Structure formats: structure tokens, C-alpha cells
Amino acid sequence: MSDSESIKKMLRSVLQSSKEGVNIQSLQFEYRSLCGENIPLRKLGFLNLEDYLRSIPSVVRLDYHNGELRCYAGVCSETAHIAQLVARQKSSKRSGCSQIVNCKMRRIASDPYMRQYGMLVTVEVTERSTLYDKTVVQRRLIQLLKKYCSGLWISKLPTVFSEMFKQQLPPQALNDLEKWTDVCMVEKSCSTKGDFLVYPPLPSSSAPQSSLSEGPSTSSLNSCPYPPVKSCAAILPADVCQRLKELLSKYTNGLWVHALPKLFLDAYKAPFPELFMDKLSLLPDLCTVEYPIPHDGKKAIIYAPMRVKLEGTASTHSQNTRSDQLPSGLEVTGPVVPACLVHPSMQYPSVLVTDAKSSNIVTIRYVGEDYSTAQEAMEDAMLSLYEQSTTVQPLSELAVGQLVAVKGENGNDLTRAQVIKVTNNIIKVYYLDHGFAAEIPLENLLPLHHDFLSLPFQATNVRLAGLEAFSSHPAVLSCLEKVAVGKILLMEILGSSTHPNDLPEVLLYDTSQDDDININSVCLKELQDKTMNNPLTVNSIYQGVCVTNICAEGIVFCQLPSRGTTRLSKLLEETEAFLFSQMTSEYLVSKPFNGKMCLTCYKDKWCRAEITNLHGNRVIEVVLIDLGVMATVEVTELREIPPLFLQDFALIPPQAIKCRLVDVTVPEGDWSLEIVSWLKNAVLGVDDCKMKHKEGILVYMYLFVAADHEDMHQSINHKLSDPELWQTLNGKKGCTATGSKDTDLTLIHVLNHSLITFPFCCIFQLGQNMDVYVPAACHPGYFVLQPWQDLHKLVVLMGQMMLYYNQTVTTTTGQIKKGDIYAAKIGKNWYRAVVKGILSNGLISIYELDHGKHELMRSSFLRPLIEEFRQLPFQAIIAQLAGKPTFCVPKCQWSEATSLVFRNHVEKQALVAQIENIQDESDVPEELWERKLTVYLVDTKVDDKDLWIHTLMGDMCSEPSSPT
Incomplete structure (x- = not known):
């Protein structure tokens, strides 16, 4: 295809995505957003954009609207079939009336996995008849909520309604729930999940509406299997209720229920009544309890009630609106004042x-x-x-x-x-x-x-x-x-x-x-007093060295005696005594962020920690700056530095010095776990190590333990460079487990190699509309979907995997086989993955079962996937684009330009998917998670401007060719 024809197709794609046309002044920007470059006017022989557009009337129609020149897509026979497809949106493989899809996106409050996109897509399908008997539906909802008196997710409501009454819940009824205040209460979840909770209405003094009871089935449903909802004062003591409210106000994104007793004890120096742990879900006026991991009550998350959070948000919003000031510090004098600047919705502007x-x-x-x-x-x-x-x-x-x-x-x-x-x-x-x-x-x-x-x-x-x-x-x-x-x-x-x-x-x-x-x-580091550190001199010997951590990449962290370590030890003792004397939640870290300095406990001692990464809202990665230790902790384990000690702590530089051992090589792939364990046993906890600084900005050193520093043969360096030691340790490779958790590796091995059937991600139906996120896309014939509704569960699961595998060190047991499922560490995160192949160079090819990506990695980054992390269905759904037969042709070669445009429009985007076809299980080549869907994709970010991706791709793409 010539460049001129390619530009015309790209231009037509831009214009067809806008129903009201595109302002001619914005056209270059829209074209650049699609293609990554401007329209090359000079190359096409034109000096300005308008002249070029008027030369291609079959592609662009120019018209004035409200005084501005706008560009509209021209109609031609080449695109007529696409217009018909958009108008009908009906599959030839099934009968039934056409459906008009009205797609809109609803904003979510906070999601650790999707904060960058800030949108939740909700699809409403207007069918032939939207009328239904509201009285009957309300009557049945009252009966249903008597059974689920502690609340029910609105996403589960249609299924439960269908099972109970053998009849589908009318879709329009879901939109009417908030209006039926005498039938139910609807609250949005405080978690990252874009879902709502439906409760029975609050008890009132009026008599129950017995007239709404229905027929003979009422008697079997009147009894509630759970205790009736009570006020918090009727179940918990008043002081406990008040303190629990304080804790939940600190952790607006929720906290793990299992962390509540220790957190309560640390903050108020009194135990939380364990007797009431199982009754928290019965107190909707005090808290909301969610169970993101199925069948695991220990992983429940507790939140403040949504109405409390909404009241606080509304109050804050009104206050901020009134108090907004100009950077000049003055108020505007004049009859007309511009609106306040609205911050961008993107996370990183x-x-x-x-x-x-x-x-x-x-x-x-x-x-x-x-x-x-x-x-x-x-x-x-x-x-x-x-x-x-x-x-x-x-x-x-x-x-x-x-x-x-x-x-x-x-x-x-x-x-x-x-x-x-x-x-x-x-x-x-x-x-x-x-x-x-x-x-x-x-x-x-x-x-x-x-x-x-x-x-x-x-x-x-x-x-x-x-x-x-x-x-x-x-x-x-x-x-x-x-x-x-x-x-x-x-x-x-x-x-x-x-x-x-x-x-x-x-x-x-x-x-x-x-x-x-x-x-x-x-800026914070500029406050440090560098004279508090011990200055290092090449070829000097330092005694009283404390080795604090050893990393697999060959880095050894040490503390040297200095003014800083002495002052730090005293400050930490004073801080510990201060925190122990306080009965308040004031020092809990409620707003963690990257670079924040705080305190945490390590080996039963308080130490300084800098937050380096956040995984969701509850799992935090920190570096203990005075020990050189990377740790993964729950947010409830962090404490604010009390203002009384803040100035003193800021003056003390990090006391962990980053070193390497001279004459000791680190093989490709880092030291083995056995070598690291041997070295830790040799030097960690030793009171008086000696260090000889060799050279360089990174401290290269000889390390001695209870030996003469003049005899290099007695150094740790010399012992570690002995080939016999490596052979001995490598010969002991096998099952090794260290850390804070007990792991039954034999059971893990059995689980990993047993035949476990995993459910398909969702139960789909033809014509179904669902909100999805696209984590990866290659071309229209292959991309990956994740159901939006369960993304929050995946975030919670990955956080739990981070905590477990970073706090429990295990080696991979047995021989790695193709088809086995493991936990795989990629970057700083842990993923559920299946082994797709083992390469001759020892690298492992894996497929991420929740994100749909292929990776190469070393076997040392694989761990057994324990049963706890196998409960949530795999979230990656393989899909292909519907709308044109060639989209679904297997083994096609898509041009890089076509694939790039497709990826730019769908990858890492929240979209609506309408299911056109579901691959039959008998046609799945290997495993059930490889089952493929054929879907239409719709971008609904802009109101009244839905973009159907297949129209875009079908118009601009030439037929993909089969490989030669």
C-alpha cells in the first residue's frame, strides 16, 4: 500500500471515531495520537492542511459548524459494510432481535491495580422490552435479603435471584435498587472493587410490610439463617466500638481482619475481644467486611462503612472548594471569577x-x-x-x-x-x-x-x-x-x-x-549530617564491624562504629519507650507513599524504614536503611516517627554501608541459596568483625571473623573463593526453607505435580457484555482480557503472594516439568505461572496465567504455588477481535503498523467486551485456560462517543497475509 493510501485510511479511522466531527485545528493532534506522527503535508505536496483535506473528498467532508470548520468522515462503498455492521451489531450465528448498546464508564474511588486509568466500565443493554412487574420483584428482593441479611454483592444478585426464584432478575431492576429505600440499601464497596453491596433496610418503628409477602414459598424463607443486624453497642463495648472506628478512619483502604487484634493491642495497650471477631460482619453501622479470596475467612478485609467515608469526602470537598486560593495569595476583585483549576485524572501528570x-x-x-x-x-x-x-x-x-x-x-x-x-x-x-x-x-x-x-x-x-x-x-x-x-x-x-x-x-x-x-x-537527604558517618580510608583496618545483611548478588551490608550508630541506637531506644507509653492510633501510618520515612519492627527491634514500593493499599516494600535489608510488610506494621524525634532522625545518614568481597566472584545468576546461607552463618550476629577497605566508591573489602587481619588466608574472602566449598555446598542442594513461616515442602511438591482442574475464568454467554481490562495485546487476532469485576481480588492475591514468598525462602523442589504451575518472581512481583518449556541454556519459558504474558526466567525465581493461592480462577482470558472474518484467521501475519495501532487503542485500557463466540472445549489445544473468546471491543471513555475497535481496524487494515 502506498504512503498516500495508508494516510487516507488512518485519517478515515480518526474521523469515524467521532460522531460530531473533528475540529480542523485538532485534527493533527488526533492523527498523531493514533499514528505517532503528523500528516506529512509537504511530502504529499501541500502547504496547509485544509488544501490537502479538500483534495480527498472521498475521505473527508468539510463543513462549518457553530462558526468553526469541522472534518467529517466521507461515505464511500469501501466502508459501507462497516456502517451496516455498527448499525446492527447482530451475529449471524444466532437469532433474535438487534440490541442497542449504550456504553458508559463509571469512575472508581481507589484501585491498587488500576489507579492510572481511573475508570470502571458499565454496560447497559436496552432490550426489546424494559417493562417488568416492580411489585413482584420488590417482594422477592425482600425475601432474598431476609436470607442474606448481612449483605450481598450486587454482582451476585442476579445469580442468587435466579437460583432462588427460577426466574431472571430484570436488568432494569438493578438500576432501580437505589430508589427502593423501603426494600433495600445500596452501598459502594470501600475497596478497589467496583461493586456495590445490597442490604436489607435499616429497622424502623413501623410495622413490617406483610402485604409484600409472596405465596406459599414465604414460609420457608422468612427465617433468617444469620442473627439479625444489631447496633455496634449491642454487640461490642462502647469503648471498643469507638477505638475500632478510629482505626478504620486511619486505614481508609481497609485492613486485614487477622491484623486487627495486634494492631488494637499496639495502639491502645488493651486486647481486642477475640470473642467478637466473627461478629464484625453483623455491624454495618460500624464496619464492612469483605472476603476477596474465596473460602478464606482469615484473609477478610475490614473497612469503615461507606456512608462514613462518603460524608467525609463530601465535607472535605466542600471545604476545599471554599478555601481554594490563587498562588498570588490574593482574592480576585471583579464581577467574573474563573472556575477553580481541576487536577488531571491521570496519576502521573x-x-x-x-x-x-x-x-x-x-x-x-x-x-x-x-x-x-x-x-x-x-x-x-x-x-x-x-x-x-x-x-x-x-x-x-x-x-x-x-x-x-x-x-x-x-x-x-x-x-x-x-x-x-x-x-x-x-x-x-x-x-x-x-x-x-x-x-x-x-x-x-x-x-x-x-x-x-x-x-x-x-x-x-x-x-x-x-x-x-x-x-x-x-x-x-x-x-x-x-x-x-x-x-x-x-x-x-x-x-x-x-x-x-x-x-x-x-x-x-x-x-x-x-x-x-x-x-x-x-530534599530529605540534604538534611543529613555526613560527619556522623565513619570516613573510610583505603587499606585501613576497621574493627567492631557488624555485618547486617548479605544479598545473592554479592552485596554485603555492614555497620561501622561511628557517631551516627551510637546516636541512632539511643534514639531508637527512646522512641520505643515513647511509643510503648502512648495509648493512641496517632502514630499509625495511614498514608504510605514512595520515599516516606517511618519505623517498623525487625527481629523485635524498631528500626528506620524507607518505603520503596506499594502493592495495593496494604502490602508495602521497605528498605531498612540502617541494615540494608529489603522487606515486605503489611501497612499495619509501620509507624510514624514521632515529631519529638523527627529532627534527630533526619540528621543521621543511613548506617548500612554497601560492600563487596575482594577476590570473590559472583557467577551469572547470583550466589545460590546455599552459599548465601553459609556466609550468613559465618558472619551474621558476630559481634566483632574486622574489615579492610580495599578501594573504589563501592566499598571493596576483606572480611575477618576472629582472625588476624594480616593473614589473608584467614579471611572470609579466601574461604569463599575455595572451589571445594562451592562443590560441597552445591552438593547439598535440595529442600531448604528459612523465614518466618512454616512450609510443608513435601505437600507443596505433591500439589504442584498433581492434576488440579482450574475453573475457566468466568461462565460466559453469547451476547454478554462485560467490563474488561486489557493487560496485553499483540494484534486483533490475539490479545488478553481480564474481567474488571475481579481485578481487586487479583490485587489482594498478589499482595498475599508478595508477603508469603518474600518472608518465606524456599528452593524449588524436584525437577521442573512443562505444564507445572508455580509462583514466579518477575521484577519485584510474584505471579501465578505455568511452565511452557525448558530451553537448552537452562532458562525457563513461562506464561503468566493472570496477565497473559510470556517470559523467560531462571529456575531460581520459581517457587511452589501453595494451595492457598490456587483458589482464585486464573484471570487471563485469550481473545480475538470480532467484526471481520480475517481478524479470526489463525496464523496470520499482521503488519507492525496495524499491530501498533491496535495496541495503542486497547492495551492497558478499560473497555467493554461483547462476546460474539466462545471456543468449544473440545477445540482447546491443551489446557482450559487457553480457551479463546471472540469479542467486540468498545472504548467508552467519552460520553456519547463510543469507539468500536473493529470499525477502526476493519477500515484501516488491509487483509492480513498468511506466512510464506
Whole structure:
């Protein structure tokens, strides 16, 4: 296909995705979003876009709408069949009336697995008849909720209703539930799950509605198998209720029920009544209990009631709306005030840092289409209007707080500003879109036309998380000026503020280096007193060395005697005594974030910890900075550093020194577990090791244990370089288990090699619509779906796997075989995976059963998948795109351009899938999880602008060719 024809097809795809057409000024941007490049006008022989578009009337139709030139897709015979397909959306393989699908996305509050996309897709299908007998449905719902008086997930309601009454629940009834307050209560889950809970209505003084009881079946359903819902005071003592509410208010994303007794004891120095642990689900006015892992009550999660959370959110929102101030610090004087700036929905927006008065007042501008791009377009429009107008005159009278338009020095630009100081002919203004102040001559000020007040002012203030106690420290301000001001960075918004005058709390990242740099952490490190460390000199001997950790990659962490270690030990003892004396939940970590400094217990002692990664809302990765130990903990195990000790802790640099042993090689693939265990037994816990610093920035050393440092043959280095030691240890390879948990490896081995039948991810029906997430996509003939509804369960499961496998060290038992299922460590996460093959170089080919990706890895990263982690069905569903016969042709060669466009539209996106066909089980080549669906995909991010992916691909793609 020629470049010209390819561009036409791409352009047609852009235009067909918009029902109202595309503004000609936005067309290049839309085309670039699809293809990654602009339309090459000069290459096509045109000087401007309009001339090119008018030359291809079969592709583009130009028309004026509301005074602007818009582009619409031209209609031709080539695309007529696609229009018919969109109109019908009916499979030729089944009978029945056509369905009109209205797809919309509903926002979710918080999901650790999907925070970047911030959308939940919900499909509503309007069928031939939406009428139903509401009285009958309400009567049956009352009976059903008598049985499920502790609540029922709304996603399970149709199935339970069908099983109980042998009749389908009308889809429209699900939309009407919230209106039937006398029949049920509907609450949204506090977890990352986009689901709702349905409860019986709260008890009232009025008599029960006996008139709604139905026929003979009523008598068998009147008795509730669970105790009736009671107030918390009737079950728990009042002080316990109050303290439990305090804990749940700290952990707004929920906490594990199994962690509640210890957390309660640590916070209030009193035991939680174990007698009431099984009754928490009966107290909807106190808490909500969820069971994300099937058949495992120990993994339940407890939340504050949704109504409490919603009340707090509404209160915070109203307060923040009232207290929103401009970065200039002044209120606007004038009849028209622009709307407040709305923060982007994306998790990591790009921002330009324009000023930093302190870490609590950092001025930024958002970079993006709805922000900086919109501002530039507005300023161009301002310049055009003011140049054409002959009536605009410089201002003669000014007042502090007045909004003005400011001409640039050369007169080629205009921008919005606010007067902040008036002295003679020199006026000081604050540029409200650019975030800085400057002195301007009076003649450069013009009245600001009200037409240019619709766009919110673009400069806004934020505060940096973790630096509140040092917001105006000279070292922090100097660091911000050096690493942040004037640079475009990525920003992470941690959440809405809880006080009316608080600014959004954020983290800033510099992504210009190989590794992302956390600006908040860099500023905090500037406070450290480097003189507290013991300076190292090459070829010097150091006694009293404490080896704190040994890593498989050959890194040894040591502590040397210094002022810092002495002061740190004393501070930790004082902090432990202080925390033990407090009866409060104040020091629980309720808002963890990357780079946060806090405390945690390690081997029954408090130590400093820096958060390095968050897995969901409850599983945290930390590094113990004074020991060099990486650990995975629950958020309930972290404590805030008390303000009394915060300044002292900030001064002490990390006391763990990163070292390597001289003359000891680390083989490819790191040291074996046996070598690491031998080395730990030799040096960990020894009171007085000696270290000889050899050279380099990374400390290369000789390590001695109770030996003469002059005799190198007595060093650990020499012993570890002995080949006989390696042969001896490698000969002992087998089942090894260390850590905080007991593991029956024999049972694991049996489980792993036994024939276990796993259920197919969901029970599907032809024509069914479901909300999905696409974790991986190759081309229209092969991509992977995950049911959105169960994503939260997968997040919880992966968090549990992180805790288990990072705290329990086991070697893989027996011989690895193709088809066996393991837990596989890829990066920092653990995944459920099946072995697809073993390569001749020893690498293992695995397939991620929940994410649908293929990986190569060493066998040392595989662990037995215990029965606890085999309960949740595998979440990856293999699929192919419906809508065109060639999409489903096996073994086709798709062009890279076609595959790239498809991936850009569907990969890592929340979409709607409509099932067209289900592969028969007899046609599945090997395992049940390889069963394939044929689906239509719909992107419903924009209201009234649904994009059917098959129309996009069917129009732009040529026939895929079979491999030669």
C-alpha cells in the first residue's frame, strides 16, 4: 500500500471515531495520537492542511459548524459494510432481535491495580422490552435479603435471584435498587472493587410490610439463617466500638481482619475481644467486611462503612472548594471569577515547577492538552483580538487584586495577570498562568476581556509530602531550587487534603535519568549530617564491624562504629519507650507513599524504614536503611516517627554501608541459596568483625571473623573463593526453607505435580457484555482480557503472594516439568505461572496465567504455588477481535503498523467486551485456560462517543497475509 493510501485510511479511522466531527485545528493532534506522527503535508505536496483535506473528498467532508470548520468522515462503498455492521451489531450465528448498546464508564474511588486509568466500565443493554412487574420483584428482593441479611454483592444478585426464584432478575431492576429505600440499601464497596453491596433496610418503628409477602414459598424463607443486624453497642463495648472506628478512619483502604487484634493491642495497650471477631460482619453501622479470596475467612478485609467515608469526602470537598486560593495569595476583585483549576485524572501528570517558596508552597503548571495547550490557544486568541481591536486602551486606574492582560516586552504575546502591588508607574503583577511575579510598566497593562476568564488560571500550589517539618529549611529550599524549579517533572497526587486550608499533597519525580529520582527524598537527604558517618580510608583496618545483611548478588551490608550508630541506637531506644507509653492510633501510618520515612519492627527491634514500593493499599516494600535489608510488610506494621524525634532522625545518614568481597566472584545468576546461607552463618550476629577497605566508591573489602587481619588466608574472602566449598555446598542442594513461616515442602511438591482442574475464568454467554481490562495485546487476532469485576481480588492475591514468598525462602523442589504451575518472581512481583518449556541454556519459558504474558526466567525465581493461592480462577482470558472474518484467521501475519495501532487503542485500557463466540472445549489445544473468546471491543471513555475497535481496524487494515 502506498504512503498516500495508508494516510487516507488512518485519517478515515480518526474521523469515524467521532460522531460530531473533528475540529480542523485538532485534527493533527488526533492523527498523531493514533499514528505517532503528523500528516506529512509537504511530502504529499501541500502547504496547509485544509488544501490537502479538500483534495480527498472521498475521505473527508468539510463543513462549518457553530462558526468553526469541522472534518467529517466521507461515505464511500469501501466502508459501507462497516456502517451496516455498527448499525446492527447482530451475529449471524444466532437469532433474535438487534440490541442497542449504550456504553458508559463509571469512575472508581481507589484501585491498587488500576489507579492510572481511573475508570470502571458499565454496560447497559436496552432490550426489546424494559417493562417488568416492580411489585413482584420488590417482594422477592425482600425475601432474598431476609436470607442474606448481612449483605450481598450486587454482582451476585442476579445469580442468587435466579437460583432462588427460577426466574431472571430484570436488568432494569438493578438500576432501580437505589430508589427502593423501603426494600433495600445500596452501598459502594470501600475497596478497589467496583461493586456495590445490597442490604436489607435499616429497622424502623413501623410495622413490617406483610402485604409484600409472596405465596406459599414465604414460609420457608422468612427465617433468617444469620442473627439479625444489631447496633455496634449491642454487640461490642462502647469503648471498643469507638477505638475500632478510629482505626478504620486511619486505614481508609481497609485492613486485614487477622491484623486487627495486634494492631488494637499496639495502639491502645488493651486486647481486642477475640470473642467478637466473627461478629464484625453483623455491624454495618460500624464496619464492612469483605472476603476477596474465596473460602478464606482469615484473609477478610475490614473497612469503615461507606456512608462514613462518603460524608467525609463530601465535607472535605466542600471545604476545599471554599478555601481554594490563587498562588498570588490574593482574592480576585471583579464581577467574573474563573472556575477553580481541576487536577488531571491521570496519576502521573507532567508539570512545570515555576516557584518554591517552601516545600509546603510549590507552584506548578500542568503540561497537557487541557492545560498548557489550552492556555497557549487562549493567549493566541487574546493577541489576535487585542491586535484587531481599536478601542482597547492601557489602564489608568489600578487596584490590588485586579485582573489584567499584560503585553510582553516585544508586544508579540499577551497573558493574564493579577495586580499585587502599585507604586507610582511601576506595577508588580503575578502571572496567574505562569506562576511568577514581575514588575511591569503601566503602559503594558490592558483590561482583561471577560471572554478570557472561562479557562481556569493554570498556576496552582501544591505541597511536597514528607517534608512538612522542614518546609522552610535552607537546605531544602536550596535543593528545590537546584533540582526542581524550572524543570518539567512527573507529579503524583497522593490524595485530597483533609483540612480546608491544605494544598494537595504530592510527590515529584525527575525522569530524565536512567532511574527515576524522587525529588522529595532528595530534599530529605540534604538534611543529613555526613560527619556522623565513619570516613573510610583505603587499606585501613576497621574493627567492631557488624555485618547486617548479605544479598545473592554479592552485596554485603555492614555497620561501622561511628557517631551516627551510637546516636541512632539511643534514639531508637527512646522512641520505643515513647511509643510503648502512648495509648493512641496517632502514630499509625495511614498514608504510605514512595520515599516516606517511618519505623517498623525487625527481629523485635524498631528500626528506620524507607518505603520503596506499594502493592495495593496494604502490602508495602521497605528498605531498612540502617541494615540494608529489603522487606515486605503489611501497612499495619509501620509507624510514624514521632515529631519529638523527627529532627534527630533526619540528621543521621543511613548506617548500612554497601560492600563487596575482594577476590570473590559472583557467577551469572547470583550466589545460590546455599552459599548465601553459609556466609550468613559465618558472619551474621558476630559481634566483632574486622574489615579492610580495599578501594573504589563501592566499598571493596576483606572480611575477618576472629582472625588476624594480616593473614589473608584467614579471611572470609579466601574461604569463599575455595572451589571445594562451592562443590560441597552445591552438593547439598535440595529442600531448604528459612523465614518466618512454616512450609510443608513435601505437600507443596505433591500439589504442584498433581492434576488440579482450574475453573475457566468466568461462565460466559453469547451476547454478554462485560467490563474488561486489557493487560496485553499483540494484534486483533490475539490479545488478553481480564474481567474488571475481579481485578481487586487479583490485587489482594498478589499482595498475599508478595508477603508469603518474600518472608518465606524456599528452593524449588524436584525437577521442573512443562505444564507445572508455580509462583514466579518477575521484577519485584510474584505471579501465578505455568511452565511452557525448558530451553537448552537452562532458562525457563513461562506464561503468566493472570496477565497473559510470556517470559523467560531462571529456575531460581520459581517457587511452589501453595494451595492457598490456587483458589482464585486464573484471570487471563485469550481473545480475538470480532467484526471481520480475517481478524479470526489463525496464523496470520499482521503488519507492525496495524499491530501498533491496535495496541495503542486497547492495551492497558478499560473497555467493554461483547462476546460474539466462545471456543468449544473440545477445540482447546491443551489446557482450559487457553480457551479463546471472540469479542467486540468498545472504548467508552467519552460520553456519547463510543469507539468500536473493529470499525477502526476493519477500515484501516488491509487483509492480513498468511506466512510464506
